[in-house]
Amino acid sequence: MAERIATIASRVGLHARPAAIFAEAAAEQPVEVTIALEGEPVEDALDASSILSLMGLGAEHGARVVLRAEGDGADAALDALVAILETDHDAE
Amino acid sequence: MNAIHGVGVGAGRVVGPVKHMPAPLAPPASDAAWPEGATAETEAARLKEAAAAVADQLRARAASAAPAAAEVLKSTALMATDSMLRKNSTKLITAGRNAESAVWEAAEAFASSLLSLGGYMAERATDVLDVRARIVAELRGVPAPGIPGSETPFVLVAEDLAPADTATLDPGIVVALVTSGGGPQSHTAIIARALGLPAVVAADGVGAIPEGTEVFVDGAAGLVRPEPDAADRASAEAYAAREPLPTFTGRGALADGTSVPLLANVGGADDAVAAAAEGAEGVGLLRTEFCFLGRDTEPGHEEQVKAYRGVFDAFEGKKVVVRTLDAGADKPLPFLTDTSEPNPALGVRGYRTDAATPGVLARQLAAIAEAADGSAAEVWVMAPMISTPAEARDFAALCTEAGLETSGVMVEVPSAAVSAGHVLAGVGFASIGTNDLTQYTMAADRQLGPLAALNDPWQPAVLRLIEATVRGAAEAGGSTPKPVGVCGEAAADPALAVVLVGLGISTLSMTARALAPVAAVLASVDAGRARELAALALAAEGPAEARQAVRAGLPVLDSLGL
Numbered sequence: 001m002a003e004r005i006a007t008i009a010s011r012v013g014l015h016a017r018p019a020a021i022f023a024e025a026a027a028e029q030p031v032e033v034t035i036a037l038e039g040e041p042v043e044d045a046l047d048a049s050s051i052l053s054l055m056g057l058g059a060e061h062g063a064r065v066v067l068r069a070e071g072d073g074a075d076a077a078l079d080a081l082v083a084i085l086e087t088d089h090d091a092e
Numbered sequence: 093m094n095a096i097h098g099v100g101v102g103a104g105r106v107v108g109p110v111k112h113m114p115a116p117l118a119p120p121a122s123d124a125a126w127p128e129g130a131t132a133e134t135e136a137a138r139l140k141e142a143a144a145a146v147a148d149q150l151r152a153r154a155a156s157a158a159p160a161a162a163e164v165l166k167s168t169a170l171m172a173t174d175s176m177l178r179k180n181s182t183k184l185i186t187a188g189r190n191a192e193s194a195v196w197e198a199a200e201a202f203a204s205s206l207l208s209l210g211g212y213m214a215e216r217a218t219d220v221l222d223v224r225a226r227i228v229a230e231l232r233g234v235p236a237p238g239i240p241g242s243e244t245p246f247v248l249v250a251e252d253l254a255p256a257d258t259a260t261l262d263p264g265i266v267v268a269l270v271t272s273g274g275g276p277q278s279h280t281a282i283i284a285r286a287l288g289l290p291a292v293v294a295a296d297g298v299g300a301i302p303e304g305t306e307v308f309v310d311g312a313a314g315l316v317r318p319e320p321d322a323a324d325r326a327s328a329e330a331y332a333a334r335e336p337l338p339t340f341t342g343r344g345a346l347a348d349g350t351s352v353p354l355l356a357n358v359g360g361a362d363d364a365v366a367a368a369a370e371g372a373e374g375v376g377l378l379r380t381e382f383c384f385l386g387r388d389t390e391p392g393h394e395e396q397v398k399a400y401r402g403v404f405d406a407f408e409g410k411k412v413v414v415r416t417l418d419a420g421a422d423k424p425l426p427f428l429t430d431t432s433e434p435n436p437a438l439g440v441r442g443y444r445t446d447a448a449t450p451g452v453l454a455r456q457l458a459a460i461a462e463a464a465d466g467s468a469a470e471v472w473v474m475a476p477m478i479s480t481p482a483e484a485r486d487f488a489a490l491c492t493e494a495g496l497e498t499s500g501v502m503v504e505v506p507s508a509a510v511s512a513g514h515v516l517a518g519v520g521f522a523s524i525g526t527n528d529l530t531q532y533t534m535a536a537d538r539q540l541g542p543l544a545a546l547n548d549p550w551q552p553a554v555l556r557l558i559e560a561t562v563r564g565a566a567e568a569g570g571s572t573p574k575p576v577g578v579c580g581e582a583a584a585d586p587a588l589a590v591v592l593v594g595l596g597i598s599t600l601s602m603t604a605r606a607l608a609p610v611a612a613v614l615a616s617v618d619a620g621r622a623r624e625l626a627a628l629a630l631a632a633e634g635p636a637e638a639r640q641a642v643r644a645g646l647p648v649l650d651s652l653g654l
């Protein structure tokens with residue numbers, strides 16, 4: 001299983017527009033990606049393409065989250081998603 | 093059809109076709125089973141199709157919406173087709189439930205978990221419930237609840253509007269609000285003032301006007317006439333051609349130069365920034381509930397400090413009057429209130445919660461004091477629902493203990509108005525909450541349509557209590573009378589604002605949208621004229637006579653279409 005840790009860069013946290021951008025990008029990946037706050041058990045990880053799950057995650061600005069995926073293209077998918085999380089979408 | 097009379101709560105005259113707001117959706121039965129001939133697969137497919145249709149409608153609306161609204165609509169569209177919402181709903185369908193009932197319950201779970209997070213996330217719970225209602229309406233083949241969509245202008249007819257409807261109400265398309273329920277202090281009235289729309293509430297019978305019928309709405313007269321005649325059309329045209337309202341210069345004053353600071357009522361930092369941009373000379377009412385509502389537990393010290401600081405920072409060098417927590421059974425908070433009270437308006441609410449649950453208020457005051465310390469705003473604090481001089485004194489002592497210099501009281505209970513001399517002896521200022529003062533003076537629930545005529549701040553009895561409060565403040569202050577402001581909806585009514593100033597009110601606080609009209613009308617009278625008009629209102633037999641007498645003395649109202 002591929003795994004990455006990312007720090008939430010958006011000042012509002014992973015909510016609203018940043019969450020929508022991330023959920024849409026996660027849905028476009030060829031593999032299923034999960035997201036969890038760092039330190040949370042693997043079985044509590046949530047579907048990264050679900051905006052409702054992302055909002056309930058409560059990942060604020062500066063929070064560290066773990067992305068996980070399996071299968072062909074998992075590494076590339078995670079790299080792309082980490083880049084999105086580490087961009088401050090409010091600053092655009 | 094005959095003309096229908098209600099209570100006018102937003103001035104202006106327009107002609108337009110009626111669109112009715114669909115009735116709220118009845119929740120599906122929690123044991124609703126699959127329809128005849130369905131399988132788990134067909135039921136899940138039916139739900140997927142409905143959700144996709146809703147997402148498409150929301151995206152289509154986003155395409156023509158303003159940027160901020162478009163963002164909300166786009167993320168709401170994502171919620172409709174959310175993968176977890178679909179998975180959780182499908183599980184319930186497989187267990188035998190129909191699509192409506194399954195999506196209802198699955199969305200409920202997401203909404204409650206967002207609510208428990210509080211703050212911004214709790215507000216998003218409303219979006220989840222909105223999406224849920226849209227999907228269920230689509231499944232049932234009925235119109236989606238909420239403000240109807242339209243490309244062309246229309247008159248919105250509803251039973252009453254909810255605060256959440258403001259976000260989706262486009263004042264370029266909705267040209268007037270007409271409700272069969274509600275009163276002058278209802279949400280509809282507040283929304284109408286915030287958006288500057290002509291509005292008539294408590295207009296019994298408007299529900300029967302057929303969809304699409306043209307009506308004439310006169311918000312100042314409280315009149316709705318189906319099939320308008322030539323005179324109605326001419327009157328609406330004259331209104332459309334009215335003089336443009338001068339923009340507010342940032343200094344409220346009478347014609348003779350007497351200063352009347354115009355402040356804003358705000359419910360958070362975003363509101364405060366917007367109000368400052370409109371020229372508000374400070375904040376006359378900061379509702380602190382925004383920090384607490386929808387929470388299971390009391391917010392922590394740092395969180396409160398940050399929230400208050402956000403408001404103070406928008407008004408550097410200016411006054412910000414903070415109202416301490418105003419919770420009660422009508423605005424319940426699980427850690428503070430008993431929701432089983434039979435009469436919430438007469439129950440443990442406002443300042444009274446401090447006796448039942450001590451500590452919350454002291455901690456809030458400590459957070460306000462710390463936020464004030466690090467800011468350049470001049471911070472005043474006041475307690476809601478003060479009824480006796482002893483309560484006022486105790487509150488002032490709590491403020492002093494927290495290091496807050498200027499404490500005051502809200503005058504909402506008639507006893508505080510009648511004994512204002514004693515109540516104000518122990519504090520620095522008073523602010524009259526006319527919405528509650530009217531409800532308590534007239535013993536009429538603010539939210540009840542049938543009592544709308546009683547629930548009118550133009551009631552001379554209410555005006556006399558305002559006069560009594562000003563007199564008490566003068567007695568309590570000796571050589572320098574203690575300042576008395578008004579922060580209820582009454583301050584946003586330009587004609588009534590003149591009366592309030594004539595009664596001796598020194599500052600007016602209102603929704604930011606009302607600053608310009610109120611400033612324009614105040615600038616048309618001098619202090620002597622304001623006193624004469626106030627005397628006319630006090631001497632009137634009833635609210636209609638008072639309003640008519642004062643309006644007749646303010647020709648500027650007509651030329652500005654107010």
